[in-house]
Amino acid sequence: MDNEIAISGTGIAGLAAATAVIAADHNCVLFGPPAQVIKGGVQLAPNGWAALSVLGLAQDVLSEATRLYEITVRSLTNGATLARLPLKDVYASVAKADLATIFKQKIEKTDRFRHHYTTVKLTCLKNDSVTIIGKDERLYRVAGLVAADGVAGFGRAFISGQSEIAIRASLATDKVALRSTIHRSDLPNFFSQPVSNLWLGDGVHIVHYPIGDSSNIVATMTKRLAHSKWQERLFRHNTPLQFLVDPAIEWTSTPLPQSSNNICWRRGNMVLAGDAAHVMPPHLAQGAGQSLQDAACLMQSLTQHTDVTSAFAAYARHRSGAVAKITQKADISGKIMAFSGLAGKLRNAAIDLGGNHLMQEWLAEVWAADPGLRSQDT
Template identity: 50%
Template sequence: AVGARANLTRVPCNLTNIDQPPGGSLSVIDETGTRHHLDGLIAADGGDGPGKQHVTSGQRGADMGAKLAMRAQIPLHSLPAHFALPASQLWLGRGVHVVHYPIGDDLNLVATLPASRARADWQQTVMPATSPLAVLGDPAINWARTSISSAFTAPCWRRGSVVLAGDAAHSMPPHLAQGAGQGLQDAASLLAWLDGTDNIDTAFAGYARERATDVSRIVQKADISGRIMAMSGPAARLRDLALNLGGPRLMQSWLAEVWAADPRLV
């Protein structure tokens, strides 16, 4: 969509090198050795791509090896009817939290827990027979194990005519479900800036300034949310008390900035 509206060209290849000499023009080299001359490059190439490495000199968020997300999709017809309710459900436990919501005919399910508890019997310990989620402890459920990275926002989003977007610019733990959402916000902001000027450097500078400011708060909030959800012992009991006292208004206030539409991008 950005390419169609802003007269951009997508180069369908894997980049191996970015060449941008001081005062010179930008070019990239692909895996076949072909050089492509560019006016600008939007690098949405994840945490380890050449665009990210070029702009940030290799900086990235550290991997949180002590924390895992276990993901699964389960046909709703095999579960009790309440799992099909059109809402996102959050269950907080002792150092563990579970989120589930329906997508089409399936239930999307994510359990976040310390790696030390991800043993062969983790389903039975996290969702025992006495738990409202006991049905999810079925050993036949196929779970995908994913490491959770720490929150990271690139200290610099732009280097000359190369600018970062998506996970290359900001990675965040999944505790606000905003990884992909903030990437879409990046695309909308880029589109607005590129539509507003014929000067790519001006557009990239405006986009980087705008999004770096906006997304840093969301990344920080996702990180804090994860820390709150991971509490156990007395801290968890205080958390639960605060949630009970605050009620829906507390959660709505915490999420207002995340879900509010940006009038500049609508």
């Protein structure tokens, strides 16, 4: 027990945190369901790749990733190109399933790793230990718990003192993301170009980028706009997006949360990581990237401190400060992307005039690797 740290959650944040714990020479016990087939992908910006380097996995992930060399912003209304931002540092998309497999291969081959396929139901915190009560009604005693169990999981509820229902209600918005992954052979070549595409419309925006042999497409709009035949209305007159009108294409709807990091990250020897710690809408494509940075920081904190309490305190202090500005920017970006009517026209005109410069300024801070990680790295 002395050395064992538990992780709850088998998403990207949980698997990355497990990698970090093992890399820092602790035993690791993972709680959560066996990994399901995870659909879709994520874009990872330079900060995500820097975190993967700290975890020793950048090359492995890069070998499964698709490098993207430009962000192109277009008007969804008339197809005009508004801005083209060259991507000089590593920026790439990767299937979530591939990312998860790489983490699992790394952690499962060590004898420091165990996986209990039960979820965490309750915890009891003592000064230097955590007793976990699993849904299987068994007790597990560990030195610390990293709760990476998502936006409305047990961890955020326990640390914030709110119920999971209250958390969901406080984060709810009227926005949804409709996502589809389509094989490249079913789409024109345009969709396979190594570019991250952003289409800005009237209260709607579309993001698409290639990922392996497919294209990952996400349309964000209000629930009201996402009524039946939304594809017809948005894509019918748009070349090349008109291919997306096809009724055979399956779209998965995900409600989008608003940003929130207004909570404490730590209680005793229990800390939050990933979406459990920092809820943000996906408008800056940063949720997974920040989860990787959480893991890199966790690894370095555990390496630098001899006791789990001090390591968790340093981790929580550092990451809660670093991520706050990113979640705020994700919210503001979403509001700008959702402009409609005159505001939408003015937004597009402004991007047309100074888009590259504006985007570079806005994203430089977001994409910068966590300075704490850099200094610990040297």
